Amino acid sequence: MTVGRIAIIGGGPAGLMAAEAAAEAGAEVTVFEAMPTMGRKLLMAGKSGLNITHSDDPERFTTRFGAARERLLPALEGFPAAALREWCAALGIETFIGSSGRVFPTAMKASPLLRAWLARLARQGIVMHTRHRWLGLEGDGLVFDTPGGRRIQRFDAAVLALGGASWPRLGSDASWVPWLEQAGVAVRPFRPANCGFDVQWSEVFSSRFAGEPVKAVVASRGGQSLPGEFVVTSWGVEGSLIYAHSAALRDLWEQEGATILTLDLVPGRSLDRLTGDLARQPARASFANRLRKGAGLAGVKLGLLRETTADAARMDAADLARRIKALPLRLERPRPIERAISSAGGIAWNSVDEHLMLKAVPGVFVAGEMLDWEAPTGGYLLTACFATGRAAGKAAADHISRS
Structure with a gap:
């Protein structure tokens, strides 16, 4: 029964x-x-x-x-x-x-x-x-x-x-x-929850790096810092590290509009060490070589630096190191809820x-x-x-x- x-x-x-x-x-x-x-x-x-x-x-x-x-x-x-x-x-x-x-x-x-x-x-x-x-x-x-x-x-x-x-x-x-x-x-x-965010990439950056993973970085916002990785897409960013911050970033976007996620592209090096490593690079070397040998930056990470910092090649070692350790990534808006992992x-x-x-x-x-x-x-x-x-x-x- x-x-x-x-x-x-x-x-x-x-x-x-x-x-x-x-x-x-x-x-x-x-x-x-x-x-x-x-x-x-x-x-x-x-x-x-x-x-x-x-x-x-x-x-x-x-x-x-x-x-x-x-x-x-x-x-x-x-x-x-x-x-x-x-x-x-x-x-x-x-x-x-x-x-x-x-x-x-x-x-x-x-x-x-x-x-x-x-x-x-x-x-x-x-x-x-x-x-x-x-x-x-x-x-x-x-x-x-x-x-x-x-x-x-x-x-x-x-x-x-x-x-x-x-x-x-x-x-x-x-x-x-x-x-x-x-x-x-x-x-x-x-x-939307556990969602990606739109970023206004240049056509050059988007065409070259869409689909590329950005590994071994630390993302920070509002005093919270988390290590991990994310993926560059044709429309912006997505992936586990972005999802981990997405609730707070979405709430901030609802209050203020576009918001900033700060990236440390070389979390394994202190600011002082990175400054010294960059300062030791020959002035006659190309910007790409100085970044590759002095900071270990190449590929999509170097692309992110150039995309967000128009005068990066003219910066001295100290300013460049600070930028690499705190790169501001402007997020325009969360992706539509139809494309979010959850709600x-x-x-x-x-x-x-x-x-x-x-x-x-x-x-x-x-x-x-x-x-x-x-x-x-x-x-x-x-x-x-x-x-x-x-x-x-x-x-x-x-x-x-x-x-």
Whole structure:
């Protein structure tokens, strides 16, 4: 005997985990996905190696979620990174910790994990419908646009896991916002997170260096300095180091417009040493040779110096060293949210109770990027989606039992 019928709307990581948790609690579960297949954004995330979680100790791990930390804490503690790795192992997917502390499946792909997961969900009796787009609420019913036309479905509880507003072509298009706002749910505007930034490169620089990685640098803004690397693109910059600063840079851009990211192109050398190394270069040597031998700068790093410093070749050793150690890179604007890895904003926390149930719509729970939180790349995003999905699925089943 089941505890009741639960609808899961959204077939991404949060939705599928909610389905699994609800089924384990004894519910009869049906998953509705608007796209032709489940888990499309998960597959996209796995194209370059699925970073499924991070090996940070639990206390440090939870600090990555900023202002939303306290509200996410129960879900993260209920399904921490270690539990996620055990869950992967139970699917037959072994994981390893990379040099940066990030955790990946050994196969470095999402597709084997997704296939194994969907097969297990099917064995649990979970029914899955694709090409079923949720159109909102009508009384106590859920309205769907299906291949057979408009349908109204009724369940004892529902979990919404429809994603945020990044990569809409994969299904996260935020079309649900007006339907929930009409029902009395507060939704904070979506903004790009873990995004690149536009830079006004010259045509010469862009044509020569687009696609080039800038390695072993330190980027600073607002007193925070982080080492890493990023990639020059035809339109600007992207990559892990840019994403790490993107939330603060986006917030500053919203207040002031274009903002500055300061780069140390040779973090392994002190300013005094670099000044001396440059001063020892023969005056008759070309600027490129002086920079290559005196500072180890060549290729894209030298290109960045020239692009941002018109009079670099005329600077003395001291001024040139200071410039190399604090190169200002002007960022014009964040990339559009459609191209961001994730999004900030979503359902306001004061619109959900401690069990992730919408206060305005009892019996309807939410999970994943629909909620107002953000985190850097590194496995934190996926872990929180899995964790909130699991928490919401279990809470939906518990809600039916109590009712």
